[in-house]
Amino acid sequence: MHLKRLELVGFKSFAEKTILEFPAGVTAIVGPNGSGKSNIIDSIRWLLGEREAKNVRGLKAEDLIFAGTNSRPRLSLGQVTLVFNNANQFFPVDYNEVAVRRRVSRDGTSDYFLNEAQVRLKDIIDFFAKARLGTKGFSIINQGDSDVFVRSTPQERRVMLEEMLGLRQYQLKKHDAMNKLKSTRINLDKALALLEEMMPHLRMLRRQTSRWEKQESLEKELRELEDKYFIHKYQAIISEGKDVKPELESINNAISQKTKELKELQERVRGVEKETPAESENFEKAREQRRELDESKSKLQKEFGRLEAQLEFYSEKNESMIDPEKMIDFLDSSRSSIEQLLDEEDMYEIKSFLTEYVQEIDALMNSKGSLEDDEKIEVIEKAKKRIDNEIEALDEKIKQLSESEHKQASHYQSFNKTLRAAFEEFEAKKDEISRLEGQKNKITIEQERMIMHREELEKELRQAGRTLEEFKEKQLSEQTDISSTERVIYKLRSELASIGEVDQAVVQEATETEERFTFMKGQSEDLEKALHDLEELINELDYKIHSEFQRAMKKINDEFESHFKMMFGGGTAKMTVQKSSTKVNVTEDGEIITQSEEGDQKHAYDHGGIEIDIAIPQKRVKGLDMLSGGEKSLVSIAALFALISVSPPPFLVLDEVDAALDEQNTRRFASLVKDYGKKTQFVIVTHNRATMEAAEILYGVTMEEDGVSKVLSMKLDG
Structure with missing residues (x-):
């Protein structure tokens, strides 16, 4: 799978429809400052699910739409489409080509489409998370963020690694489960509180309706016997009529x-x-x-x-x-x-x-x-x-x-x-x-x-609150002793008369309260089961994230130290997982929530942050803050390629990550890009010739007209 095409319409400075075709290897985007190169990077980040306008260099959603010039009117919509070659079914859909489109209007409303089918933002985030793509990892590095891995907190580093390792999809599932768990617990507490509140009143109603329950039982028995009695009498009358007629x-x-x-x-x-x-x-x-x-x-x-x-x-x-x-x-x-x-x-x-x-x-x-x-x-x-x-x-x-x-x-x-x-x-x-x-x-x-x-029978039926129509189609299933049945009927009627009238309002209230209590009890049982199932799911996801992360860390450290030595000409580098008493959870946006904020110690797994320990040749470094800008970029680049070695993403988008590097390190960077471009697709914004030379296609971005970007392409040989 690789990024095949990018289409821009009305996004930022791209007023007209602009199409960029990408090869499977390395694509370099060049152009003068302010020409709109980084707008291409912003468009990709935005389409991958970025929610915050500031992360794509805007203050609000309206800033992402072409604002117009003296000669061009502003547009009402901005739209970005990414088309992927999915011949190897990397994305879990039955299409050889997958098109993802996001559209924004000036009122801030965004629409999302997957192969022309409208979907939610959450669906887009989940879709890319399964492909180890997102906005929180190393998939996209914005301009000025070449040292982002070094500058980030240990917990942010862990989020970056998890996204590159394809674990974010489990974090998203866990986040959903945690939200459901929280709402389920709230609903369960409400249900249990309501049941507790209802119980005294229900007991009182049950006592008051005990006579009604006995009445119901007697009436049911009486009705069954009356059925036999009246059917027998009706059939006898019909039989007489059939004989004489x-x-x-x-x-x-x-x-x-x-x-x-x-x-x-x-x-x-x-x-x-x-x-x-x-x-x-x-x-x-x-x-x-x-x-x-x-x-x-x-x-x-x-x-x-x-x-x-x-x-x-x-x-x-x-x-x-x-x-x-x-x-x-x-x-x-x-x-x-x-x-x-x-x-x-x-x-x-x-x-x-x-x-x-x-x-x-x-x-x-x-x-x-x-x-x-x-x-x-x-x-x-x-x-x-x-x-x-x-x-x-x-x-x-x-x-x-x-x-x-x-x-x-x-x-x-x-x-x-x-x-x-x-x-x-x-x-x-x-x-x-x-x-x-x-x-x-x-x-x-x-x-x-x-x-x-017959008239006597109809009179008896009226007294019993029955009608002759009820028995015209019925047949006795067994022989009936009519005298014995009649005696029992009289006995039951006498018992019912002794019970007297039952307040139907109380009965109705008791019935409704009982039904509500039964319903709430069933709901609480369902919620308890759901709570248990969610706890099990969260534990499973926690274990999976933890175990896969731990397995990957050894490989990452080996590759990190190797690439660190390549970039610095020696030294040592290692990532370690913090042993922290504070447990955290991560939202679908990558936001880190500490245990005290989440309020759930039972299910928060010990996902410690990532510490970086390095030793640079011929230089004593007591902390990462003591590194220069270039050194921080080199450490971040070493970590980036270590991750690519262990878990190569479908593509990487890098915006001037080589800006702080000297010529020698730029060549090292370009060499790594060219080597890894054989298994990972790169889209790089650069001003460095060495990096350009590693590319297969070169796109030049210019601004011939004020505020409107134009793209030119050039295919490079060998």
């Missing part, structure tokens, strides 16, 4: 059919009954006529017998009491009258005539005549014969009436039989309909009983 429908259909048949039969009976009066009247009249004729016949027979007796008497006595002529005339007259009456079939007239006839005969019989006995006998014989003939005629008429009566009786009997059968069928239909109506009434009563049961 088809039967009732069948009976209603049968009643409708039988009623229809009864109406048809009733019409038939009415038709038969219309014929009944005439047939019955004729039959009764014939019977009455026959009866009267029978009576008349009987009377004639009796009279005939009496005449026979008189005939016998007169025969014996030879007396004649009757006038034969009158008898003959009377009999002839009677015969005609009887025939006429028989033709008319008037029983009443016949009866009247026969009565008169008998009386007339009696009169004749009682009268005294002048006829002789023989003549009387002859007359009586004739009368007898005629009466006998009349009787025979009457018998014939009676016979005819009897036959007619028999026919009419047979017809009437057949008619009665038909009518009786119709009536019997009619009555049977009525009886069947009555039977069906009885069945219907019985089922209707069952339905009414089922409705009554």
